[in-house]
Amino acid sequence: MNVRGVVVEVEGPKTVSTQYGERELCEVTIRPDRGRGEPTMVTLWGDWTENGEQLQAGMELAVYDTEQRTYQGETQYTTGSDTMVVVEPDFIVDVTDIRSWVQCPRMYYLNKIDGLPLAYPVVKGTIVHEVFGDLLRGRDLDTAVEEQVEAAGLELGLLGRDVGDVTEDVRDHASAIEGWLAQGTLTETDEWRSEMTLISERYGIKGRADAVRRGMPVELKTGKNTRREPRFHDKIQAAAYALILGERAAEETSAAEMMGDGGAAKSDSPSALAAAPDTGTLLYTKNAAVERSEESGDLSPAKEFSIGPGLLEFVLRERNAIAAMEYDSDVPTGYEADAKCEYCFEQDTCMAVSGRLDQESKAGQVGSPIPGAEREYFEKFYRAIEEERREVHREYAKLWEQGAHERADDDRALVDLEPTERREIDGGRWELRAEGTGATSKIREGDVVLASDGHPIRGEAELARVERLGGPSPDAESGKSATGQEVVVTADEPVELRRLDIYPSELSTDRLLTALHDAVLKQPQPTKDVLFGRRDPEFDRPEETFIGNNPAQDEAVRLAVGAEDFALVHGPPGTGKTYTLATIVRELVDRGERVLLSAFTNRAVDNAMAALVEQGFEDIVRVGTESGVREDMQRFRLEQSGNPGELADKLRDAPVVAATTASCGSRIVREQEFDAAVVDEAGQLTEPGTLAATNLAERFVLIGDHQQLPPVVRAENELQESLFERLIETHPDAGVLLDRQYRMAQRIQAFPSRAFYDGQLRPATGEVAAQRLDDLDGVGPSALPDHLRDRVTFVDPDGAARGNTNPDEADAVAEIVEAFTDAGVAREDIGVIAPYRAQVAEIGQRVPDAVAVDTVDRFQGSSKEVIVVSFVATGDLDGPIFEDYRRINVALTRAKKSLVLVGDAAALSTDDTYAEMVEWAS
Numbered sequence: 008m009n010v011r012g013v014v015v016e017v018e019g020p021k022t023v024s025t026q027y028g029e030r031e032l033c034e035v036t037i038r039p040d041r042g043r044g045e046p047t048m049v050t051l052w053g054d055w056t057e058n059g060e061q062l063q064a065g066m067e068l069a070v071y072d073t074e075q076r077t078y079q080g081e082t083q084y085t086t087g088s089d090t091m092v093v094v095e096p097d098f099i100v101d102v103t104d105i106r107s108w109v110q111c112p113r114m115y116y117l118n119k120i121d122g123l124p125l126a127y128p129v130v131k132g133t134i135v136h137e138v139f140g141d142l143l144r145g146r147d148l149d150t151a152v153e154e155q156v157e158a159a160g161l162e163l164g165l166l167g168r169d170v171g172d173v174t175e176d177v178r179d180h181a182s183a184i185e186g187w188l189a190q191g192t193l194t195e196t197d198e199w200r201s202e203m204t205l206i207s208e209r210y211g212i213k214g215r216a217d218a219v220r221r222g223m224p225v226e227l228k229t230g231k232n233t234r235r236e237p238r239f240h241d242k243i244q245a246a247a248y249a250l251i252l253g254e255r256a257a258e259e260t261s262a263a264e265m266m267g268d269g270g271a272a273k274s275d276s277p278s279a280l281a282a283a284p285d286t287g288t289l290l291y292t293k294n295a296a297v298e299r300s301e302e303s304g305d306l307s308p309a310k311e312f313s314i315g316p317g318l319l320e321f322v323l324r325e326r327n328a329i330a331a332m333e334y335d336s337d338v339p340t341g342y343e344a345d346a347k348c349e350y351c352f353e354q355d356t357c358m359a360v361s362g363r364l365d366q367e368s369k370a371g372q373v374g375s376p377i378p379g380a381e382r383e384y385f386e387k388f389y390r391a392i393e394e395e396r397r398e399v400h401r402e403y404a405k406l407w408e409q410g411a412h413e414r415a416d417d418d419r420a421l422v423d424l425e426p427t428e429r430r431e432i433d434g435g436r437w438e439l440r441a442e443g444t445g446a447t448s449k450i451r452e453g454d455v456v457l458a459s460d461g462h463p464i465r466g467e468a469e470l471a472r473v474e475r476l477g478g479p480s481p482d483a484e485s486g487k488s489a490t491g492q493e494v495v496v497t498a499d500e501p502v503e504l505r506r507l508d509i510y511p512s513e514l515s516t517d518r519l520l521t522a523l524h525d526a527v528l529k530q531p532q533p534t535k536d537v538l539f540g541r542r543d544p545e546f547d548r549p550e551e552t553f554i555g556n557n558p559a560q561d562e563a564v565r566l567a568v569g570a571e572d573f574a575l576v577h578g579p580p581g582t583g584k585t586y587t588l589a590t591i592v593r594e595l596v597d598r599g600e601r602v603l604l605s606a607f608t609n610r611a612v613d614n615a616m617a618a619l620v621e622q623g624f625e626d627i628v629r630v631g632t633e634s635g636v637r638e639d640m641q642r643f644r645l646e647q648s649g650n651p652g653e654l655a656d657k658l659r660d661a662p663v664v665a666a667t668t669a670s671c672g673s674r675i676v677r678e679q680e681f682d683a684a685v686v687d688e689a690g691q692l693t694e695p696g697t698l699a700a701t702n703l704a705e706r707f708v709l710i711g712d713h714q715q716l717p718p719v720v721r722a723e724n725e726l727q728e729s730l731f732e733r734l735i736e737t738h739p740d741a742g743v744l745l746d747r748q749y750r751m752a753q754r755i756q757a758f759p760s761r762a763f764y765d766g767q768l769r770p771a772t773g774e775v776a777a778q779r780l781d782d783l784d785g786v787g788p789s790a791l792p793d794h795l796r797d798r799v800t801f802v803d804p805d806g807a808a809r810g811n812t813n814p815d816e817a818d819a820v821a822e823i824v825e826a827f828t829d830a831g832v833a834r835e836d837i838g839v840i841a842p843y844r845a846q847v848a849e850i851g852q853r854v855p856d857a858v859a860v861d862t863v864d865r866f867q868g869s870s871k872e873v874i875v876v877s878f879v880a881t882g883d884l885d886g887p888i889f890e891d892y893r894r895i896n897v898a899l900t901r902a903k904k905s906l907v908l909v910g911d912a913a914a915l916s917t918d919d920t921y922a923e924m925v926e927w928a929s
């Protein structure tokens with residue numbers, strides 16, 4: 008029997024006398040059904056009282072395999088021998104975090120805020136793990152070692168390592184693995200899985216097991232261990248995987264039983280605890296490299312240990328302790344698990360961090376605390392980022408809470424795929440192909456997703472990389488992209504490709520935290536003084552003229568080049584932000600400075616690079632993945648794989664390094680230093696997200712528009728305001744408004760200028776202002792029907808919204824698009840914007856492929872000769888596009904010569920700003 012609910016009250020722990028002697032218990036009152044059910048009592052006995060003490064009202068508690076009794080007509084639950092208690096089950100704790108928490112709770116915290124540094128043991132660890140996977144897949148040792156060392160070329164180069172030495176080092180570790188694999192204990196029938204992604208919906212744990220052999224976890228450690236037993240915290244890691252494997256095994260058995268007795272209730276299927284594997288293996292690969300003469304003890308690399316219920320319960324209790332602490336975003340002190348600081352090599356860091364942030368720590372504090380305002384800032388953003396992490400965890404929970412089609416409707420999955428081909432490719436990986444249904448989703452090429460045979464958690468699932476999406480499959484009739492689309496992914500295992508799910512990643516959350524840490528704890532005082540408003544930014548503007556035909560742009564370059572701290576360039580749509588940015592970067596480089604060029608999206612980074620190339624500047628190194636970087640910018644991309652010295656030099660010598668802000672937090676870029684960071688689309692970046700780039704430079708220039716799309720975050724908190732917006736409000740003098748736009752006809756820009764830019768926006772030239780559709784080749788003056796002839800028009804098709812679609816409106820959009828193409832406008836010159844993906848799909852089916860149809864978010868930063876906006880809403884206005892005027896600003900300012908608004912005039916007129924818009928367009 009399982010029970011789950013929201014904690015109302017906790018009593019205890021108290022000691023009671025039982026027939027087994029004195030025992031401790033906690034009485035927890037919970038309300039099942041997410042707090043809506045009647046209060047129910049759960050009694051936690053023995054060791055579970057530890058977690059009982061950590062509970063507070065409002066937390067969720069799940070208790071599995073409880074004993075149940077009726078007391079005075081009420082059902083009560085108590086923990087029994089197989090019972091497992093889970094605190095905050097939706098908080099998904101990583102297995103490696105449980106391991107470090109058991110080692111020391113402060114270690115867990117320090118790892119979290121500081122990330123993994125670029126250090127040889129870390130890089131070597133990664134290489135050995137890759138080789139391990141290769142060997143399990145039957146690859147030749149020498150080839151695997153050689154290829155994996157090469158793949159880490161850039162990191163090794165930055166660390167100044169020699170390929171020969173590293174190869175030898177890795178080979179030692181690899182031969183330990185190979186020797187163990189070849190041992191007689193392994194047979195042909197051994198069933199192996201390498202790198203298995205495991206997510207537990209029951210226990211709120213996730214992780215990636217190095218390998219699973221005959222259902223039992225195997226963990227690889229590149230250290231040595233000359234004892235007979237594995238280290239305790241290593242056992243914890245393997246046992247955590249065993250917990251999840253037990254959950255899967257129990258589910259499989261009960262599923263099989265259900266099938267067997269035609270759906271009757273299962274009888275004696277094992278509990279998840281009983282179904283857990285009873286043995287784990289730790290493989291200490293360094294043992295093989297140790298000289299027997301120098302070291303005594305047990306030098307065999309593989310150490311097996313037995314996993315009993317006591318250990319599994321311990322692991323879960325520790326996981327619960329983390330979840331309970333994170334409920335309030337508390338900071339651990341080291342006392343929680345009785346840390347032993349004397350021998351800890353993190354002691355210095357631990358003491359320094361506690362000293363500077365004035366945190367309680369068992370190790371003690373060194374140094375003086377940072378000013379109160381900085382500490383408050385750190386704590387405020389720390390909490391905000393942790394809230395964001397909780398939202399990411401909600402996304403994990405949706406993997407099992409939502410049904411397949413519900414997820415597909417939410418654009419989180421592509422379902423009902425028909426597997427067509429599985430092919431082994433280089434490196435023992437697999438290419439998997441399937442026929443899609445043509446449905447849309449948030450999944451994009453280059454994304455890492457969960458590929459599964461039907462269910463991402465309960466079925467066979469593996470992390471896979473999306474190689475190709477949505478291209479017409481070879482045998483599909485040419486025509487609409489919505490019929491028969493091929494899906495191609497690559498993965499380590501040959502999963503039967505029936506479904507793809509977005510894999511929620513905590514990586515960006517982790518990186519926000521390290522950026523915050525670096526900004527507050529590592530930046531020099533003068534830099535922080537301006538950031539925290541203790542000093543005004545200073546400028547030493549050059550006298551030169553940089554851009555002759557546009558005074559505001561010229562002033563922006565002068566300000567940016569002369570900035571000693573920071574400069575802000577506010578660029579409304581089409582005002583030459585990218586052009587100005589490229590000029591700024593060139594001028595900085597001309598002055599001998601090293602520049603980091605960054606932006607939130609790969610697309611923006613590539614656009615900025617293209618503008619530099621257009622201005623004749625090509626001395627750029629682009630950091631990014633192959634699928635992230637657009638085709639014509641690939642030639643600037645720095646490979647990770649290759650000759651270490653050459654790759655490292657290429658990066659170190661580059662006067663301009665271009666990377667997304669997320670990549671700025673990578674081990675590779677985080678080590679680099681720059682004179683200036685120039686950040687585009689800064690209005691779309693969270694404050695810590697911006698810091699990821701600005702931390703690496705002495706000065707920074709932010710370019711953006713806070714009247715366009717804000718940062719993309721899930722939580723509603725401080726992360727929604729960009730650093731750009733905050734600084735432009737606090738330091739208007741450090742900013743320049745680019746006020747001349749090169750995009751829209753006068754008639755089109757009139758309303759956005761008035762509504763969003765205090766009427767300050769003007770066409771840059773008479774030509775821009777007076778442009779008309781019949782300026783385009785092949786378009787005649789009277790080619791359009793009357794009602795579309797004006798530069799801005801409004802069409803009310805009298806449709807009705809059905810959920811997030813409005814089919815009549817989609818029909819109207821298709822007719823309008825046809826009218827424009829009939830008039831001679833090229834399809835590529837037409838764009839359609841709709842608020843919801845469902846309506847995007849609806850319209851996509853009705854217009855030719857070459858017409859770009861997308862949501863506002865995907866249109867930011869681009870423009871078209873003709874833009875048609877579909878509003879969908881009838882009745883009243885709700886939905887993301889309406890809540891935030893910045894979205895409508897983006898939608899309206901994409902058009903150059905013709906803008907058609909399609910919607911329900913009455914519905915739109917219920918809001919003052921939209922009413923004004925309708926009046927302007929009608």
Ligand SMILES: Nc1ncnc2c1ncn2[C@@H]1O[C@H](COP(=O)(O)OP(=O)(O)OP(=O)(O)O)[C@@H](O)[C@H]1O
Nearest residue numbers: 556557578579580581582583584585586749868869
């Ligand atoms: N000073 C200038 N003289 C001539 N043309 C310019 C000047 N500044 C910008 N342009 C042109 O105006 C157009 C728009 O510029 P750009 O793409 O830099 O705008 P943007 O502000 O980045 O646009 P978006 O709002 O989409 O980000 C480009 O074709 C660019 O070459």
